[in-house]
Amino acid sequence: MALAKQRRWLTFGWVIPALVLLAVFVYYPIIDNVRLSFFSWSAFSPAPEFVGLQNYKNMADDPVFWTSLKNNVAYAVVSIIFQVGIALVLAAVLEEFVWPKLRSILRSIYFIPSVISITVAGLLFSFIYNPRFGLLNRVLGAIGLESWQHSWLGEQATAIWSIIAMSQWQSIGYTTVLFCVAMQRIPTELYEAARVDGAGRIRSFFTVTVPMVREMTTLLIILTVSGAFLLFNEVMVMTAGGPADSSQVLGTWMYRNAFLADDMGYAAALATLIFALTLIFAIVQMGVARRRRVEV
């Protein structure tokens, strides 16, 4: 009895270092960040000045904030379409129709972009998008579509979409492979039963494959959406938010306010908002995961 009690305390002792680390490096900064968003301060100001909700009011009046939010939402929507929708179809095609040896080669080809560092990919696409000697404009010119040529990263209407497009290129292979793995775990009996019932391949895709990979689909939707709100590197590497702030996203706008405009309070308010948005998605994710466990 005494031994068991002692062991329980001992167990607690082992956990403490991790808890302390979590508290100091994760929870304390988050809470303190919320507190800081009520102050006006910079790295140079002698003392933070309490301003209440002013930073949040400024946010509502800041046109670049709304552009950023809109860009994050656009990124999320396009990512769901490509990295979940099209990736699912691509995975099904790979698993269903492609000859096994070719399948593994194709899987690797799709997967390669996601292991390229974002800096390299950004640089690569800066060349592709270059208005003067970029591949994209050259190709458009060669097939007689001169009117479609743009300074892709240099025009306000195209900059963010060009970044989003690069991101899809980079991530679609990764989600496709995840879907492939999920599909390989579907018992073949289900497909056989469907075939006996007279279902064609497209019908089996909708009645067997889609429901059986639902777990993975939900997970990827949540990860894609929360990833979209944490977007930073892609934009920083390719446009740094320009031209004329048209490709700013919440992450880069926060960075600019914190480290270039010396408005740490406002940046903290933006950070709090990003945190709140991603927290909501995380809670949804946890809720869905729990419900799924009940189903099984």
Add this chain to the structure above:
Amino acid sequence: MRPRILVSALATTAVLAGLAACGAPGTSSSDKPSDVDLSSPAKKEGTLTVVTKFADPKYAPYFEQIAKDYEAANPDVTVDLQQVGDQPYKDKIRVLAASKELPDVYFSWAGDFANKFVRAGLAADLSEVLSPDTEWGKTFSPAALRAFETDGKYYGVPIDLDAKFMAYNTAIFDKVGIEAPQTLEDMIADCGKLKSDGYTPVGFGNQYGWPAIHYITQLNAYNVPAEVRDKDYNPASGEFTDPGYVTALDQFKQIADACFVDGTNGLSHEAGQAEFLNGQAGMHYLESVEFQALTKKGGAPSDIADNWSFFRLPPAADSAGDTNAITGAPDGFMVNAQSKQAALAVDFLKFMTSQENGAKMVEQLGWLSPVQGTATADNSFPQLEEALADISKADDFAIWLDTVTNADVANAYLSGVQGILDGSNDPEGVMEDVQKAAEKAKQQVD
């Protein structure tokens, strides 16, 4: 899907919070290390921390060698030299400032960037050793010292001299039959001739906004009287209501229409420079610290390296401002006001800016040194010597608009001018945004 993004977001949150946790920097009103004789350290011993923005492998070895040489000359001193890149430096120094871990010696751009440290009491007043009438101060070009002067006190030791010039390809100019223009009107006419002969008149890329800002810096100096600019560039009194600011943006638009290709917001400055280097562009607006790229030593092809000269961006015939101001500024080093090693820091900076080390910098980096008499025919190239002569003729430096003004004003300019280039904004609209930003900056300073 991308756990590293989550990690980086958490890390950013942590950094922001970490900054706060450490509290704001000291409120001490004194900016001079008390009881310290800056002119000579009592004992040359201990560790000296130095942070620069010269991590670029082209520049880093020079500063590493200076640190090594100083250690060799002073065996009891260890120089802890940290060099980071241009952009990361802006973050790093702010984090260090907020967490009261500012190094003994740190890099600074001239203008509001330096003044922020001065206002926060983080920069040591070096006047007693660095004023133009002191022994050390006399070794520098006076305009360079003035760039780091605030309220009559000298806070920064200039390390390099930089100015913006329009380089032109003399072979192309001869072929087209034009000469270096004297007025903006001439230059715009020349652009038309270059264009009709199939050349890109000016190699220009504005992906990150600052290359256009350098034009605006010069045009503001030409169109707005110096005292008005001084008042407006100070965040405490900035209004930007002088009509000269709109004129400057109008002139920039004329240059853009006549001299640039389309879509320059999507091209990097380096891409613009490449057009000049491969003989497609007749002109290219660049800093004197970049001159080396146009020489054989810097890798330029010989038909470019042997055939280029430069002129200042010419003013319009009826300019209302100072037509003899030149865009540029020295970069410099400041000494931490709270440093216990302030005297040693000054000694180190004296070593770095000695005649010998200044001459080495000219030779190895191709930069101009603010230390007088360091550029000679032996260690530089003709254009660099001419640039130095031209800089010494200038009345005043027009410091880079994006570092001399408050960051909000700078951002309004950066994004506004990109809007002018792609036609989504006009000069009046840009100035409205700048005025709003100046108003906000004023409230912050109050």
